Amino acid sequence: MGLVEAVALKLALPTNEPATLSALRRDALTRARQHGLPTTHQEDWKYTDLAVLQTLDFTPAAAPRAVPALPLVMPDAYRITFINGHFVARESNVGDLQIGCKVRTINAVTRDEPATFEASLRRAKTLETKVLPALNVAAAGDGVIIQLAANCVADRPLVVTFINDAREQATWSAPRIIVEAGAHSQLTLIEIHAGGDDAYCTNAFTYLATSAGAQIQHYRITADGPAATHLGQVEIELGRDAHVSNFALAVGGRLVRVDIDCELAAPGASVTLKGIFMASDGQHVDHHTRVDHRASDTTSDEIYKGIASGDGRGVFNGKVVAHAGTQRIAATQTSNNLLLSSTAEIDTKPELEIYTNDIRCTHGATLGQLDEDALFYLQARGIPRADAEALTTFGFVHALVAEIPYPEVRALAAKRVALSAPALAGVVAGLTL
Amino acid sequence: MLRIENLHAEVAGKPILRGVNLTVMPGEVHAIMGPNGSGKSTLAYLIAGRPGYTITAGSITYNGKDLLALAPEERAGEGVFLAFQYPVEIPGVNNVYMLKAAVNGIRKYRGEPEMGAVEFLNLVKSKTKAIGLKDDLLNRPVNQGFSGGEKKRNEIFQMSVLEPRLGVLDETDSGLDIDALKVVADGVNRLRSPDRSFVVVTHYQRLLDYIVPDQVHVLAHGRIVRSGPRELALELEARGYDWLTADAA
Known part of the structure; x- marks a missing residue:
């Protein structure tokens, strides 16, 4: 059954x-x-x-x-x-x-x-x-x-x-x-x-x-x-x-x-989609977003940040459809992803379907590891490697967390991000958000 | 304080340093000069422990310790500080928070208690004033959106908070106008003391008008080809490097 x-x-x-x-x-x-x-x-x-x-x-x-x-x-x-x-x-x-x-x-x-x-x-x-x-x-x-x-x-x-x-x-x-x-x-x-x-x-x-x-x-x-x-x-x-x-x-x-x-x-409708996903060891986290621009003068802005560690697996698929007959469509989409281990995986796929000429549209997807230059800089200042990794990892999503206007929600987001990667916990505890 | 002996290093099979010897005594300031590509920055990075280099021969001894055996953060804990030629931008990591983590990382390494928030903020306040670092830069992500001059001031500010025993300045003067140059030099001069040493890597002798070195060394093709008193820098200014580097090639 x-x-x-x-x-x-x-x-x-x-x-x-x-x-x-x-x-x-x-x-x-x-x-x-x-x-x-x-x-x-x-x-x-x-x-x-x-x-x-x-x-x-x-x-x-x-x-x-x-x-x-x-x-x-x-x-x-x-x-x-x-x-x-x-x-x-x-x-x-x-x-x-x-x-x-x-x-x-x-x-x-x-x-x-x-x-x-x-x-x-x-x-x-x-x-x-x-x-x-x-x-x-x-x-x-x-x-x-x-x-x-x-x-x-x-x-x-x-x-x-x-x-x-x-x-x-x-x-x-x-x-x-x-x-x-x-x-x-x-x-x-x-x-x-x-x-x-x-x-x-x-x-x-x-x-x-x-x-x-x-x-x-x-x-x-x-x-x-x-x-x-x-x-x-x-x-x-x-x-x-x-x-x-x-x-x-x-x-x-x-x-x-x-x-x-x-x-x-x-007309005039607009949507902002923001997301942070953490796929830690043993986790599979998949986000699919779809934005249908069915009317003229509509706007969509999207940014997702994913972090995968251990054998965690993340998926981001963002589809934007600008339908025929619409005019003055504006759509942006960014997917930034960070892999913290060699066994982690993130599959990201921006999908644009455009049936109109009158559109301003940008999209970008990145997949990377921690910046070794940044890690060395922090280590050279006396910060142990593990803390340096945690700091830069949290830094990767920090901007999205920091702009949440409600302190309690911000703190919960920071805490949960930190908990999902144990090395981050000590770092976030000291951060003033 | 610092003894570099017969240091050979290469990157991806390409030799950069070919037998550097340098001894820096406590309280001394040594200037390393030389043309582009001579290995000046590599030497600075090797003292700080940047990965990516293969040391094929030689040693760096610091206060009797084998510096090359230590991780970069351990070297910082021992009192080594590198002011970067190109300070790294670190998105999302607050400048002051980074510095607090650095102060306490070093204290922990030394087995000292962590510095409390109030004490730390007072320390930061006094140092920012001295360096002339704008307050709003403190709470921005590390080096992000900083002008070239602000980045260099930030390096000197960090150095003045961390109070290293050995400060290595890698072309901290490049790209600075004369006012910023004076600020950087003042920052270094304020820290000068009988038990603190500096290695100042620079392309131009101008900085040495303000940070007066005990010795000047010319690095060319991975070797120190000439060492001399302060006046050597003035001679280099007048004559260029060619007369020294032709022999070394």
């Missing part, structure tokens, strides 16, 4: 839910069955093999026994916390949200307003085109729906944390976040995935839909446990003059695959 059927049998069982929702989930399951689990024969999955998942007997995670320490504590932020897929009210504080900003759990919305949830999800394209988001929706799972009325500016960041603390083998969770940002609304969303040492799988889906002039800053941090599988899909739909900046930080997990798909659907 394959993974899709396993999910169908154990995780996609109908619950006591409205018929429209059952129908939505049933359709998603049908779609997932049609797609089947990707294989390495498919170009987009060439480097990432999910076959290992086929052998695991996934079950839903049980309700948490206790609340583990949260990876990010931001006293000034709103927060919503899920542990093992279950909403934890006492680690959540959205009660005092301002008018115009509705943040609710998906379970609450599906109970009270099933049509809202269904209508939101029916718009998501990746549910049709990809198996993993379809599988996410097919499975029962909770999450959060954030609805911002026109002109609503969320006064504080919202931290949504998903922790897996089941302490059992092969639990499967299907968290989801849906944001509907009304015209000229603004939100900072910090999405965090973390967990314990067991071999759990997170199949996450985040859908950000922006109306005209809306702005979303989205930080997505995966800091999963060492045996975890993280399969994440982010879908971003940008309306006229809307702007979304997405920052993806991947610093944990054994097998990580994150897809970020952006639709620049109306």
Whole structure:
């Protein structure tokens, strides 16, 4: 029995839910069955093999026994916390949200307003085109729906944390976040995935839909446990003059695959994609991003930095499509990668598909090792070789970390980057970011 | 302090140094001059321990220790400092943080307790003022976006914080205007003491107007072909190198 059927049998069982929702989930399951689990024969999955998942007997995670320490504590932020897929009210504080900003759990919305949830999800394209988001929706799972009325500016960041603390083998969770940002609304969303040492799988889906002039800053941090599988899909739909900046930080997990798909659907829309991934010994970390410029006067800027050490394996694939009939497209893409050992590997592939003449486009990919001249310079100053390596390694990603405007997020990013390469820990502890 | 004996070194099979002998006593300043490609920078790098060279014969002894057996950071711990001809830009590594790591790396090597943040910042403050290094350069990534002159000042600033026993300056004067040159020279002169020595590699005698050497050596084709008092530099200025290098070739 394959993974899709396993999910169908154990995780996609109908619950006591409205018929429209059952129908939505049933359709998603049908779609997932049609797609089947990707294989390495498919170009987009060439480097990432999910076959290992086929052998695991996934079950839903049980309700948490206790609340583990949260990876990010931001006293000034709103927060919503899920542990093992279950909403934890006492680690959540959205009660005092301002008018115009509705943040609710998906379970609450599906109970009270099933049509809202269904209508939101029916718009998501990746549910049709990809198996993993379809599988996410097919499975029962909770999450959060954030609805911002026109002109609503969320006064504080919202931290949504998903922790897996089941302490059992092969639990499967299907968290989801849906944001509907009304015209000229603004939100900072910090999405965090973390967990314990067991071999759990997170199949996450985040859908950000922006109306005209809306702005979303989205930080997505995966800091999963060492045996975890993280399969994440982010879908971003940008309306006229809307702007979304997405920052993806991947610093944990054994097998990580994150897809970020952006639709620049109306003139003036712009998206910024930034990412840091660390593939340390035993880890496989794959990011696929896709930006579709479907309207004129749209802009995308992308920079990803990857570090692989030990026998770690990193993959970055960034696709930019400038569709026919569009004008004044601007697209930049940079992928810089650092290999810290002879057994580490990073495969990077910028892909540009251009069907218009009116485009300003630059892209560049680099793959290198630490600069021996820099290491010698530091050593000649009295810094031991291992510390010199750690300093320059952290220096490689420092600029991206340093520009995060929230000190707590910055510190978490720095800490997680450091933890994923033990030699960095001492260095980062002394850094004033 | 420093004794270099019959030093032969090559890069990728190509001989660069062919038997250098040099003895520097405590408190002395020795200038190494010579035409381009004579091996001046190689000599400076070998003292500091840059990888990439093969030493085929000879030795470098420093305070009785075999310097060539030590890693670059161990040499720094022993008190050797190289001011680079081309200071390396290190993206993302803060200048002050690097220097603090250097100070404490050296202290650790010497079995001394680490310097605390306040003490370190006071030290940095006093030294930046003396060198005339702009404050905003302190918190920038090491050498990144620095002008040529700022990079050289940064080298001298680092040297004044680390207070080495042997300072090796590799063409620190190249590309400097006269004001910056004076700053560099002042930085060195302030550090001069009876138990601290300097090896100053330079292409021009101009620097030696400000850092007055005890001895001047001319390096040509990988050997020291002439040594003399300070006046040798003036003679080189007047006559060039050809009269010395023709014999060595």
